[in-house]
Amino acid sequence: MNRRNTRLRREYLYRKSLEGKERILYEKKRMIKEALQEGKPIPTELRNEEAELRHQIDLEDESTAVPRTHIDDEYANASESDPKILITTSRNPSAPLTQFVKELKFVFPNAQRMNRGGQVIKEIIETCRAHDFTDVILVHEHRGVPDGITISHLPFGPTAYFGLLNVVTRHDIKDKKAIGTMSEAYPHLILNKFSTKLGERTANILKHLFPVPKPDTKRIITFANESDYISFRHHIYEKHGGPKSIELKEVGPRFEMRLYKITLGTLDQDEAQTEWVIRPYMNTTKKRKFLGD
Amino acid sequence: MGMATSTKEPGLEALKRLKSTKAPEWLTPNPSLSQTARAASEHLFASLKPFTPKSPFEKLLTQGFDAEQIWQQIDLQSHPLMSTLRREVKRFEKNPDEISKLKKVQKVGHKGSEGVKGVVEEESDGLDEGLNGFDEELDEDEEEEEEEEKEEEERESEGEEEGEEGREGGIEDAFLKIKELEGFLEDGEAMEYGLKKKGDGLGKKSKKSKGSEEEEEEDDDDEEDDELGAFGLGDDEDDDQNADKMASYDDFFGSNKKKTSKRKSEVNVRSEDLDMGDEQEDSDMGDGQEDSDMGDEQEDSDMGDDQEDDGAFENKKQETLSTHEKELQKLRSQIELMEKEDLEQKDWTMQGEVTAEKRPVNSALEVDLEFDHNVRPAPVITEEVTVALEEIIKERILKGQYDDVQKAPRLPSVAPREIKELDENKSKKGLAEVYEEEYVQQTNLNSAPLSFKDEQKKEASMLFKKLCLKLDALSHFHFAPKPVIEDMSIQANVPALAMEEVKSLLHLWLSQTQLCWLLRKFLLAKVTLRKKLSLHRQKGRGGELIRRGNSKLRQLNGLQRSHKTAHP
Numbered sequence: 001m002n003r004r005n006t007r008l009r010r011e012y013l014y015r016k017s018l019e020g021k022e023r024i025l026y027e028k029k030r031m032i033k034e035a036l037q038e039g040k041p042i043p044t045e046l047r048n049e050e051a052e053l054r055h056q057i058d059l060e061d062e063s064t065a066v067p068r069t070h071i072d073d074e075y076a077n078a079s080e081s082d083p084k085i086l087i088t089t090s091r092n093p094s095a096p097l098t099q100f101v102k103e104l105k106f107v108f109p110n111a112q113r114m115n116r117g118g119q120v121i122k123e124i125i126e127t128c129r130a131h132d133f134t135d136v137i138l139v140h141e142h143r144g145v146p147d148g149i150t151i152s153h154l155p156f157g158p159t160a161y162f163g164l165l166n167v168v169t170r171h172d173i174k175d176k177k178a179i180g181t182m183s184e185a186y187p188h189l190i191l192n193k194f195s196t197k198l199g200e201r202t203a204n205i206l207k208h209l210f211p212v213p214k215p216d217t218k219r220i221i222t223f224a225n226e227s228d229y230i231s232f233r234h235h236i237y238e239k240h241g242g243p244k245s246i247e248l249k250e251v252g253p254r255f256e257m258r259l260y261k262i263t264l265g266t267l268d269q270d271e272a273q274t275e276w277v278i279r280p281y282m283n284t285t286k287k288r289k290f291l292g293d
Numbered sequence: 294m295g296m297a298t299s300t301k302e303p304g305l306e307a308l309k310r311l312k313s314t315k316a317p318e319w320l321t322p323n324p325s326l327s328q329t330a331r332a333a334s335e336h337l338f339a340s341l342k343p344f345t346p347k348s349p350f351e352k353l354l355t356q357g358f359d360a361e362q363i364w365q366q367i368d369l370q371s372h373p374l375m376s377t378l379r380r381e382v383k384r385f386e387k388n389p390d391e392i393s394k395l396k397k398v399q400k401v402g403h404k405g406s407e408g409v410k411g412v413v414e415e416e417s418d419g420l421d422e423g424l425n426g427f428d429e430e431l432d433e434d435e436e437e438e439e440e441e442e443k444e445e446e447e448r449e450s451e452g453e454e455e456g457e458e459g460r461e462g463g464i465e466d467a468f469l470k471i472k473e474l475e476g477f478l479e480d481g482e483a484m485e486y487g488l489k490k491k492g493d494g495l496g497k498k499s500k501k502s503k504g505s506e507e508e509e510e511e512d513d514d515d516e517e518d519d520e521l522g523a524f525g526l527g528d529d530e531d532d533d534q535n536a537d538k539m540a541s542y543d544d545f546f547g548s549n550k551k552k553t554s555k556r557k558s559e560v561n562v563r564s565e566d567l568d569m570g571d572e573q574e575d576s577d578m579g580d581g582q583e584d585s586d587m588g589d590e591q592e593d594s595d596m597g598d599d600q601e602d603d604g605a606f607e608n609k610k611q612e613t614l615s616t617h618e619k620e621l622q623k624l625r626s627q628i629e630l631m632e633k634e635d636l637e638q639k640d641w642t643m644q645g646e647v648t649a650e651k652r653p654v655n656s657a658l659e660v661d662l663e664f665d666h667n668v669r670p671a672p673v674i675t676e677e678v679t680v681a682l683e684e685i686i687k688e689r690i691l692k693g694q695y696d697d698v699q700k701a702p703r704l705p706s707v708a709p710r711e712i713k714e715l716d717e718n719k720s721k722k723g724l725a726e727v728y729e730e731e732y733v734q735q736t737n738l739n740s741a742p743l744s745f746k747d748e749q750k751k752e753a754s755m756l757f758k759k760l761c762l763k764l765d766a767l768s769h770f771h772f773a774p775k776p777v778i779e780d781m782s783i784q785a786n787v788p789a790l791a792m793e794e795v796k797s798l799l800h801l802w803l804s805q806t807q808l809c810w811l812l813r814k815f816l817l818a819k820v821t822l823r824k825k826l827s828l829h830r831q832k833g834r835g836g837e838l839i840r841r842g843n844s845k846l847r848q849l850n851g852l853q854r855s856h857k858t859a860h861p
C-alpha cells in the first residue's frame with residue numbers, strides 16, 4: 001500500500017513536471033491549426049517543426065487534443081464512479097456542530113459521518129484512502145456556530161478551505177413539521193457566476209462532491225457566487241399547473257462560503273503547494289473579484 | 294481727644310525717632326533704640342486695643358520680655374484684627390454704597406501730619422457708623438505709615454466726600470448724583486477686577502503694614518526702615534504732587550476725559566515714584582525673605598495698580614472704538630489664542646503615533662476612530678437577496694440548465710462482442726458432420742482452428758499462412774517443411790470392392806486406336822449418361838446413388854480418382 005502510494009505520487013509528480021513542455025507543444029499546435037484554418041502563413045519560428053507537428057495534429061483525437069493538466073487529472077476518473085464522502089469535525093465538537101454535521105450528511109448523497117474522537121488527520125486520510133473514499137469534509141466551529149469547512153479530494157486531490165458565514169441550520173427552525181424530512185435523491189446542481197479560472201476550479205471541486213443525477217429529480221442544490229461569497233441553498237421544487245409555474249421550497253441548511261485557500265495536496269500534506277490563497281492585506285483585494293463576476 | 298493726643302505723643306515721638314534713625318544704627322544692638330521701639334509698639338498696641346475686644350492683654354507688656362514674647366502678644370492681638378479687616382473690605386467690595394455712608398471726610402488740603410490727623414479724627418468719628426474695619430484700617434495706617442494711609446484715604450475719601458455730601462444735603466444734590474456715584478464706583482471696581490482686587494491690594498497693603506509693624510521689633514530693622522522710608526518717600530512725593538493737583542470738584546464731577554487724564558497722570562506719576570522707590574529698595578536690600586517677599590508684594594501690587602489703571606484706561610477707550618478697530622481687536626484676540634495654542638503642546642490626538650502611555654486613560658474610547666477596512670464586508674442576507682436567488686434557480690429549472698457532473702465518454706478498452714445471429718435455415722452439414730469436424734479439430738493439434746466465420750477472414754488467414762511458410766523457409770537455417778496432411782475426406786461413391794486393376798496389360802493389349810475408339814464411345818455415352826443421370830437420380834438401398842449402365846464410366850471415374858490420389 002505504501003509502495004503503491006509512493007509510485008502513484010511519483011507518477012503524478014512526473015506528469016506534473018511534463019506539463020510545461022506539453023503546454024508549449026500544445027500552444028505550437030494550436031498556432032499551426034489557426035494558421036491553417038485562416039489561411040495565414042505559418043509563423044516563422046514554427047517552420048522547422050511544422051511538418052511533424054501537422055502530422056501529429058492529424059493523428060489527434062478529442063482526448064489528446066486538449067492539453068492535460070495535472071490539476072484536472074485529479075477529477076479524471078471522478079465521473080466514472082459515484083463519490084464517497086466522509087464528514088467529520090474538529091476535535092471536541094459542541095452539540096450544535098454535531099447537529100450541523102448530521103444535516104450535512106444528508107445533503108451530500110453517499111456520505112458518512114464519523115466521530116472525530118482523538119484521531120490525527122493523517123490517520124483519517126490514510127484510512128479513507130484504504131477504503132476508497134473520494135472526499136473528506138472537515139467542519140470547524142466557533143462557540144457552537146460552524147465557521148469553517150475543508151473539502152479534500154482524496155487520491156491526491158486538491159483541498160479547498162472555506163469559511164462559513166450566516167449559517168442557518170435545520171435545527172434552528174424549531175417547527176419540525178414545517179420543514180419535513182429531507183429528500184435523499186441525487187440532486188441537480190446549479191453553479192452560478194463562477195467565471196474566472198479560479199472560479200471554474202472551485203466549481204469543479206464542489207461539483208464532484210455529487211454523483212450523476214437522474215434527469216427528473218426534484219432536488220436542487222445551488223452554489224451561487226456573488227462577489228466572492230458563495231451562497232449554498234437547498235431546494236425542492238414542484239411544478240403545479242401551467243408550464244411556467246414553479247414552486248420552490250427551501251429545505252436544508254443555508255450558509256455563505258468564502259474560499260480562502262486551495263492547496264494541491266490532501267489535508268495531511270502540510271508541505272503541499274498552494275494553488276491560491278487569499279491575501280486580504282493587499283490594497284487591491286477589495287476591488288478584485290477572484291471567483292468571478 | 295486730648296487724652297488721645299497726649300498718649301499718642303510719646304508713642305508718636307517714639308515712632309518718629311525710629312523713623313529718623315539711620316540704617317546703620319540698626320545693625321548694632323542699641324539699648325536706647327530698643328527702648329524706643331518698645332515704646333512705639335506699646336503705643337500702637339494701646340491704640341489698637343479698642344478695636345480688639347477679645348484681646349487678653351490690656352497693654353503690651355514689653356518690660357523684661359523677650360522679643361519673641363512681645364511678638365507673640367502682638368500676634369494675639371493682630372490676628373482677629375486682620376480677619377475683621379478682611380471682612381470689612383469684602384463687604385465694601387460687595388456693597389460700595391456703604392462707603393458713601395461714611396462720614397464725609399474733609400478734603401485734605403495740604404499735606405501734613407495735622408491735615409492727616411484732622412482726616413483721621415474726622416474719620417474716627419465715622420467709627421460710630423459701624424465701619425470699624427475700614428476705620429481701623431485707616432487708624433492703623435495712619436498710626437504707622439501716615440503717608441501710606443493717605444494714599445488710600447485719598448482714594449476712599451473721594452468716595453467719602455461724595456458720601457458726606459450726600460449725607461448732608463439729602464441723597465441727591467447738585468454735587469452728588471447717585472448715577473455718577475455708581476458709575477464711579479463701577480469704574481473703581483473695574484479697576485479692581487481688571488487685575489487685582491482693590492480689597493486685596495488694600496489687604497496686602499495692610500498686611501504689609503502689619504508686617505512692617507512686626508518687623509519693627511526685629512533687630513535687623515534696616516529693611517523695614519528702608520521700606521518705610523522708600524514707601525514713605527514715594528508716598529510723600531505722591532502726596533505732595535497730589536496735594537498740588539488736589540482733587541477738585543471738576544475732577545470728579547467734570548467730564549470723564551479729565552478724570553481719565555488725571556488718573557493717567559496719577560498713575561504715571563505713581564508708577565514713576567514707585568519705580569524709584571523700588572529701585573531704592575532694591576539697592577538697599579538686606580537679607581531676609583520677608584523683605585524680598587514684601588518687596589515683591591509691593592512691586593506686584595504696584596504693577597497691579599499700574600495695570601489696573603491701564604486697563605481702566607483702555608476700557609474707557611473701547612467704548613468709543615469704531616467697527617474696524619473692534620474687528621482688529623477681535624483678530625488680535627484670535628491671533629493671541631492661536632499663538633498660545635501653537636506654543637503649547639498639541640492634543641494627543643494630533644500627535645501622530647500615540648501609545649497608551651502617552652494618552653490619558655480611556656481616552657481612546659471617547660474619540661471616534663476611523664479605520665480603513667480592506668475586506669469587503671460579508672453580505673447580509675435580506676429578503677431581496679433570497680428572492681433574487683430563487684429567481685435565478687427558477688430560471689435554471691425552467692431551462693433545464695444544470696451544472697451536473699457529466700459522465701465522461703469512455704475509450705473502448707474491450708472489443709465489442711460479436712453478436713451471433715441465429716440462422717433459421719437448416720444447416721447444410723448434418724449434425725454428425727459437425728461433430729466430426731469438432732473432433733478432428735480437437736485431435737489434430739496442428740490444424741488451424743477454423744473459428745472465423747467470415748470467408749474473407751478465412752482467405753486472409755490462408756494467404757498469411759502461405760506467406761509465413763515461405764518466410765520461414767527463407768529465414769530459418771533448419772527448415773522442416775510441414776508434413777502434408779492428408780485431408781481425410783469421405784468419398785461416398787467408392788465401390789465396396791476395389792479390385793486391383795491390371796492396367797498396364799490392358800493398356801498394352803489394346804491398341805491406341807482401339808483405346809481411342811473405346812474412349813470416344815464411352816465419352817459420348819458419358820455425356821448421354823450424364824444427361825440421363827441428371828434427370829433421374831435414384832438412390833439405391835444403401836443410400837448410394839445408382840447410376841444405370843455406366844459402370845464403365847464409374848470405373849473410369851474411379852480410375853481417375855485413384856490416379857489423383859496415388860500421385861501426390
